[in-house]
Amino acid sequence: MVGTLAEAKELMALARAGKIKPTPMKKEPMTGVQEWIDELRAGKSSGGLC
Numbered sequence: 001m002v003g004t005l006a007e008a009k010e011l012m013a014l015a016r017a018g019k020i021k022p023t024p025m026k027k028e029p030m031t032g033v034q035e036w037i038d039e040l041r042a043g044k045s046s047g048g049l050c
Contacts, residue, residue: 001008014020024046028036039045 003011011020036045
C-alpha cells in the first residue's frame, strides 16, 4: 500500500460508504492458467482472475 495514513483512512471511509466499485473477478479452473496469462497480456481481462 502506498500513501499516508490520512489517505488510507479516507480510502476506507469511501469503501465503507460504497463509493468504490469492486474489481470485477471471474473464477476459472486452474487448468486454464496459460489462457489467463494470455488474456492479461493481450489486455482482454478487465479485472482479476482467481
